[in-house]
Amino acid sequence: MLKYGVLLDNSVLRLLPDMSYELLEVSTDKLTNLADYVAIAITCQLDQMWIYPMTEASNAFENYTDDFVKCPLPRKFVYPYSDLQPALQITNIYYQTLTIVFSEYIVIGEKVNKPVSPEGFLKYIAGIEILLGVPFQYDTQSIGRMILEKTIPDRLKWSPCNMRLFYENVVKDRSFYRSITEEEAIEYPYFHMIDMNAAYFAACNALPVGIGKCAHMFTPFDYHLQGLWNVKILHDPLETTGLPLGLLDSGWHPTCLVSTAYACGYKMDVLESYVFNDTSYILQEWYDKIEHCMTIDTNGMYKETLKYIRNGFLGMLKKEPSKGQKKKWYSRPDIRSALVGQSICSMYTAIVRLMMKGNIVTYMNTDSLGFLSRETFELSLPDKVCISKNVGDFKHVCTLSSLDVLNVGNTKSELKVLIGGIG
Numbered sequence: 001m002l003k004y005g006v007l008l009d010n011s012v013l014r015l016l017p018d019m020s021y022e023l024l025e026v027s028t029d030k031l032t033n034l035a036d037y038v039a040i041a042i043t044c045q046l047d048q049m050w051i052y053p054m055t056e057a058s059n060a061f062e063n064y065t066d067d068f069v070k071c072p073l074p075r076k077f078v079y080p081y082s083d084l085q086p087a088l089q090i091t092n093i094y095y096q097t098l099t100i101v102f103s104e105y106i107v108i109g110e111k112v113n114k115p116v117s118p119e120g121f122l123k124y125i126a127g128i129e130i131l132l133g134v135p136f137q138y139d140t141q142s143i144g145r146m147i148l149e150k151t152i153p154d155r156l157k158w159s160p161c162n163m164r165l166f167y168e169n170v171v172k173d174r175s176f177y178r179s180i181t182e183e184e185a186i187e188y189p190y191f192h193m194i195d196m197n198a199a200y201f202a203a204c205n206a207l208p209v210g211i212g213k214c215a216h217m218f219t220p221f222d223y224h225l226q227g228l229w230n231v232k233i234l235h236d237p238l239e240t241t242g243l244p245l246g247l248l249d250s251g252w253h254p255t256c257l258v259s260t261a262y263a264c265g266y267k268m269d270v271l272e273s274y275v276f277n278d279t280s281y282i283l284q285e286w287y288d289k290i291e292h293c294m295t296i297d298t299n300g301m302y303k304e305t306l307k308y309i310r311n312g313f314l315g316m317l318k319k320e321p322s323k324g325q326k327k328k329w330y331s332r333p334d335i336r337s338a339l340v341g342q343s344i345c346s347m348y349t350a351i352v353r354l355m356m357k358g359n360i361v362t363y364m365n366t367d368s369l370g371f372l373s374r375e376t377f378e379l380s381l382p383d384k385v386c387i388s389k390n391v392g393d394f395k396h397v398c399t400l401s402s403l404d405v406l407n408v409g410n411t412k413s414e415l416k417v418l419i420g421g422i423g
Contacts, residue, residue, distance in 0.1 A: 001017065001126060001129055001130075001135070002047040002048055002129065002135045002136065003015070003045060003046050003047045003048070004046065004047070004048050004049075004050075004122055004125055004126060004136070005041070005044055005046040005048070005049050005050070005122075006049070006050050006051075006052050006118040006121060006122060007026075007028070007037070007040060007041075007049055007050065007051045007052060007055075007057050008028075008052050008055055008057065008118060009028055009055045009056045009057055010025065010026060010027060010028050010029070011023055011024060011025055011026060012024045012026050012040065012044045012046070012049070013118045013119065013122065014044055014045075014046065015122040015123075015126055019123065019126065021119060021122065024044050026040050026043065026044065028040075028055075028056060028057040028060075031057060031060050031061070034100070037049070037051070037061070037100055038098065038100065041098055041100060042098070046098070047098060047099065047135075048098070048099045048100075048125075048136065049098075049099070049100055050121070050125075051100070052118055052121075124301070127301070127302070128143070128302060128305060131293050131296075131297070131302060132147060132289070132293060132309075133147070133150070133289070134146040134147055134150065140305060140308035140309045140312050141308075141309075141312030141313070141315065141316055143305075143309050144309040144310070144312050144313040144316070145313075145316060145330060147286055147289055147290070147309075148283075148286050148313070148330065151285035151286045151289065152282050152285075152286070153282075156211055156280055156282050157329040157330075158329050159210075159211070159332065159334070160212075160213055161210075161213060161214035161276070161334070162214070163331070163332070163333050163334060165228060165252070165274050166228065166333035166334045166336075166337055167320050167333050169228060169251070169252035169337075170318075170333070170336075170337065170340075171253070171254065171257070171337050171340040171341050171344065172249075173366075174245055174247070174344050174347075174348075174364065175245075175364055175365050175366065175412075176243070176244040176245040176363070176364050177244070177362065177363045177364075177370075177411075177412040177415060178244045178362050178363075179362075179406075180360075180362055180372060180402060180405060180406055181406075182406060184360065184372055184402070185372075185402040185403050185405070185406040186402075187374065188359075188360060188372035188373055188374055188402055189374070189401065189402050189403075190372070190373045190374070190375065190376065190377070190380065190399055190400075190401075190402060191370060191371070191372055191373075191399065191400040191401070191402045191404075191405045192359075192370070192371055192373055192377050192380055192396070192398075192399050193363075193368060193369070193370045193396075193397040193398050193399070193400070193419060194368065194369050194385075194387070194394040194395065194396055194397060195367055195368040195369075195394060195395050195397050196346065196347070196350075196367040196368070196392065196393070196394050197388075197389065197390065197391050197392065197393055197394070197395060198307075198310060198391045198392070199343045199346065199347070199366065199367035199392075200310070200311070200314050200339055200340070200343050200367075201287070201290070201291075201310040201391060202343070202346065202391045202392030203338075203339045203340075203342035203343040203346065204283045204284075204286070204287040204339065205284070205287050205291075205391070205392065206281060206284065207281065207283055207284075207338060207339065207342055208226055208255075208279045208280075208281060208338070209226060209279065209280055209281065209282050209283060209334075209335055209338060210225075210226035210227055210275065210276025210278070210279060210334055210338075211276060211278050211279065211280045211282070212276055212277045212278040213276070213277050214227060214274055214275065214276055214277070215274070215275060215277060216272065216273075216274055217272065217273045217274075217275060218271075218272050218273075219270075219273070220270060221258055221259075221262070221270045221273075222275075223255060223258075223259040224279065225255065225273070225275040225276065225277075225279075226254075226255050226275060226276050226279050226334075226338065227254070227255060227273060227274050227275030227276050227334065228252045228253065228254060228255075228273065228274045228275070228334075228337070229252065229253055229254075229255065229258045229270055229272075229273045229275075230251065230252050230270070230271045230272045230273065231248070231250060231251070231253060231258060231268040231269065231270055231271065232250045232268060232269040232271060233248060233249060233250045233266065233267075233268050234267040234268055234269060235265075235266065235267035235268075236248070236266060237264060237265035237266060238264065241355055242360060243351070243361060244362075245364075247260065247261050247264060247266070247344070247348045248261045248266060248268075250268075253341065254337045254338050254340075254341035255275070255338070255341075256338060256341045256342045256345050257341040257344060257345060258270075260345040260348065260349070264348070264352060276334075283335070286313075290306060290309065290310060291391060293306055294306055294391070314336060314339060314340075316330055317330060317331070317332050317333065317335050317336035317339070318333055318336045319331060320333070343366075343367070346392070347364060347367070347369065350369060350385050350394070351364065351369065353382040353384055353385055354369070354371050354380075354381075354382060354385065356382065357380065357381070357382040358373075358374065359371040359372060359373045359380055360372040360373075363412070363415065365412075368397065369394075370415070372402055376399075377396060377399050397419065398419055400418065400419070404418065405418070
């Protein structure tokens with residue numbers, strides 16, 4: 001486990017391997033630059049030192065504008081080893097793992113008005129390392145990447161394929177909203193809103209990912225081949241349902257979306273494809289690890305951290321290397337395309353089931369659905385649209401009077417304001 005510590009005024013609280021604490025005396029009266037903080041961390045033999053907020057050491061730190069600091073984050077300044085090299089050279093000590101973190105606040109779990117105690121915070125970050133099996137990092141995206149790096153075999157990390165087509169043809173946002181009519185508001189008196197739990201994370205479960213080489217092909221659709229398919233829509237069965245937006249339009253789409261469209265009754269011509277020659281479930285172990293952590297975190301202490309780890313993972317996949325920048329193994333827009341596509345498939349599958357139950361779906365966002373119903377919430381749901389806390393299931397956000405929804409106007413933002421006022 002990393003050696004963690006919290007800098008207080010004239011002392012450092014260090015966490016010991018047996019999870020007990022040691023208070024070390026240091027001088028914080030004359031801290032003039034970042035190198036002084038580095039020297040304290042090295043003297044106390046720390047790998048990661050957090051500067052506790054609302055102390056004299058913290059107040060002094062806010063005034064520094066060292067020109068070698070490169071990575072300020074919102075409400076937090078993080079200085080990993082690469083950014084500390086100039087300060088380390090000043091101290092003439094080689095220390096490869098050091099990280100200095102200054103935060104305006106340190107909060108565990110739900111937001112609170114004051115930071116947790118130094119002891120509580122040290123136990124928190126050490127607990128994350130024990131829980132996830134990787135050292136606590138200065139940002140949650142790095143934690144997620146380290147877990148992924150440990151769970152994916154090296155032979156599957158790098159893709160030899162040219163990813164240009166995946167960068168150019170990202171999955172389109174399928175969000176929609178339409179205003180309801182007065183007749184609908186009278187016939188369907190209830191407007192129910194549901195939200196999918198961890199929608200993108202749920203899409204990782206049992207997700208087939210392309211590996212190996214890619215081929216440009218002109219063959220009929222094959223759901224076994226992961227990649228992109230260029231299709232021309234001939235018939236959209238959802239056009240007559242009143243949905244503002246169908247599942248697909250003509251263009252390039254990931255395998256899962258095309259497969260789901262066929263299952264929904266779409267008719268289309270496949271013009272060409274760019275697909276991998278093999279498939280693997282390389283995200284499964286990563287998903288299982290995070291999902292297990294969510295399950296055993298019964299008191300929700302790590303809920304927010306685990307949420308940021310999941311969400312940061314998706315953003316990491318889409319980052320395209322800048323010109324002249326070396327490609328990262330996790331620069332995989334093809335995986336992101338499959339993830340987003342699978343999430344959309346799950347939402348449209350729920351939409352079709354809701355409509356078969358006699359409901360009218362008028363709103364869809366990334367992970368939420370709004371629909372009109374003649375029934376109260378419990379009676380409006382089809383059997384396979386499950387309400388629970390489980391990943392991939394839905395939660396009930398609210399139920400509104402359809403007449404209230406009728407009066408909010410024609411824009412999605414006005415509906416969000418109305419929903420936001422509930423509870």
